[in-house]
Amino acid sequence: MANSNISIHEDNRLLQAKYDITAWFYDILDYPWERQYRKWRPRLLGDVNGHVLEAGVGSGRNLSYYGEQVKLLGIDICKEMIRRALKRASKARCLIDIRQEDATVMTTVPSGQFDWLIATFLCCVMPDHLQPLAVKQFVRVLKPGGKFRLLEMVYSNDKKLRRRQERIERFVEKVYGARFDRGTLEHISRSDALRVTNTYFIKKDVYLIIEGEKVA
Numbered sequence: 001m002a003n004s005n006i007s008i009h010e011d012n013r014l015l016q017a018k019y020d021i022t023a024w025f026y027d028i029l030d031y032p033w034e035r036q037y038r039k040w041r042p043r044l045l046g047d048v049n050g051h052v053l054e055a056g057v058g059s060g061r062n063l064s065y066y067g068e069q070v071k072l073l074g075i076d077i078c079k080e081m082i083r084r085a086l087k088r089a090s091k092a093r094c095l096i097d098i099r100q101e102d103a104t105v106m107t108t109v110p111s112g113q114f115d116w117l118i119a120t121f122l123c124c125v126m127p128d129h130l131q132p133l134a135v136k137q138f139v140r141v142l143k144p145g146g147k148f149r150l151l152e153m154v155y156s157n158d159k160k161l162r163r164r165q166e167r168i169e170r171f172v173e174k175v176y177g178a179r180f181d182r183g184t185l186e187h188i189s190r191s192d193a194l195r196v197t198n199t200y201f202i203k204k205d206v207y208l209i210i211e212g213e214k215v216a
């Protein structure tokens with residue numbers, strides 16, 4: 001459940017305030033994109049099992065795709081997003097706890113307990129200078145050998161597509177805090193405790209999946 005006395009990194013306050021507003025329109029604004037994302041979510045979550053941490057759970061778009069074998073903890077920095085996720089959680093097949101937490105701090109999340117860490121469109125929202133803090137938390141909360149899977153969006157190398165991204169980049173950053181140029185793969189690759197085992201694009205060279213595991 002949402003808890004208002006959590007520790008939030010000072011540099012995340014603006015993003016939190018942004019999402020307090022965006023949350024009211026999030027599902028409507030995101031709908032044109034969600035129409036394609038919902039085709040990918042079963043693929044992203046179908047093989048996930050055990051004790052799972054979803055960071056940046058948002059309005060709970062992933063929740064119905066977890067199987068009943070999953071025990072999920074969802075965290076998000078924004079209470080309003082959590083309120084929406086809780087509604088979706090009530091219809092999900094697995095056991096779900098959702099709480100307000102900053103993925104760069106995670107004070108209430110226990111160490112070494114999770115078989116999986118899932119984050120979809122979290123790191124493209126997270127400022128680059130905070131990402132090493134989140135990576136440190138990912139390492140801390142995963143069990144040795146625990147797996148992670150992230151879905152992020154990046155700039156395309158295709159000139160036409162890149163121009164289309166540039167036309168919407170200001171809107172995307174203003175409304176979602178998201179950018180196409182976050183260095184998430186680099187931040188993760190720099191960690192000695194995480195091993196990236198696979199990266200691939202789920203659509204064009206824009207929607208990037210990063211998979212890996214915590215070194216046992």
Ligand SMILES: C[S@@+](CC[C@H](N)C(=O)[O-])C[C@H]1O[C@@H](n2cnc3c(N)ncnc32)[C@H](O)[C@@H]1O
Binds near residue numbers: 015060122
């Ligand atoms: C673009 S939304 C993605 C939501 C969801 N994962 C999805 O796939 O639809 C990004 C979410 O990350 C959350 N968020 C951003 N920074 C965060 C942080 N440091 N800790 C936890 N949640 C964060 C936002 O509040 C928002 O709900």
